[in-house]
Amino acid sequence: xxxxxxxxxxxxxxxxxxxxxxxxxxxxxxxxxxxxxxxxxxxxxxxxxxxxxxxxxxxxxxxxxxxxxxxxxxxxxxxxxxxxxxxxxxxxxxxxxxxxxxxxxxxxxxxx
Numbered sequence: 001x002x003x004x005x006x007x008x009x010x011x012x013x014x015x016x017x018x019x020x021x022x023x024x025x026x027x028x029x030x031x032x033x034x035x036x037x038x039x040x041x042x043x044x045x046x047x048x049x050x051x052x053x054x055x056x057x058x059x060x061x062x063x064x065x066x067x068x069x070x071x072x073x074x075x076x077x078x079x080x081x082x083x084x085x086x087x088x089x090x091x092x093x094x095x096x097x098x099x100x101x102x103x104x105x106x107x108x109x110x111x112x
Contacts, residue, residue, distance in 0.1 A: 006052045010065040013109045015049065018064040020102050024078065027085050027099075036078060043068055072110035079107045 001009075009015065021040055028037040047066045070078075082103055086096040 001050060001052050003052050006049070009049050009067075012067075013105055014068050015065050016068050016102060016106070018044070018062055018066070020099060021066060021068075023099055024082065024103070028078070028081060031081055031085070033077075033081060036074060036081075039070060039074060043070075068106060070110075072107075075103065075107045075110045079103045 010017075021044055025037045025040040025044070028034075028040065043066050047069065049065045049067060051063075068075075079100065082096075082100040086100045089096050
């Protein structure tokens with residue numbers, strides 16, 4: 001895979017970065033949603049997009065991207081949980097809105 005192909009893949013709507021998925025997994029686990037957290041763990045284990053051979057951070061997990069293939073109802077449930085989480089902490093952590101926005105975009109994609 002060349003750098004152009006990689007860039008196109010990671011910009012797809014059904015692709016999320018490691019930090020987003022890892023934070024989502026943590027929030028789901030904190031909200032007693034082990035079954036959804038397990039699905040995120042599966043994505044992190046199995047659905048990584050391979051980096052081009054000359055990638056400048058080829059071994060850094062924080063620069064990884066993953067194709068997310070979840071059922072529409074799972075994505076909707078994750079968005080709902082993240083929305084509630086965001087409402088709880090938005091005053092102390094405005095970045096929670098970014099997490100919800102990323103999953104909301106994925107939710108829109110699964111409805112199509």
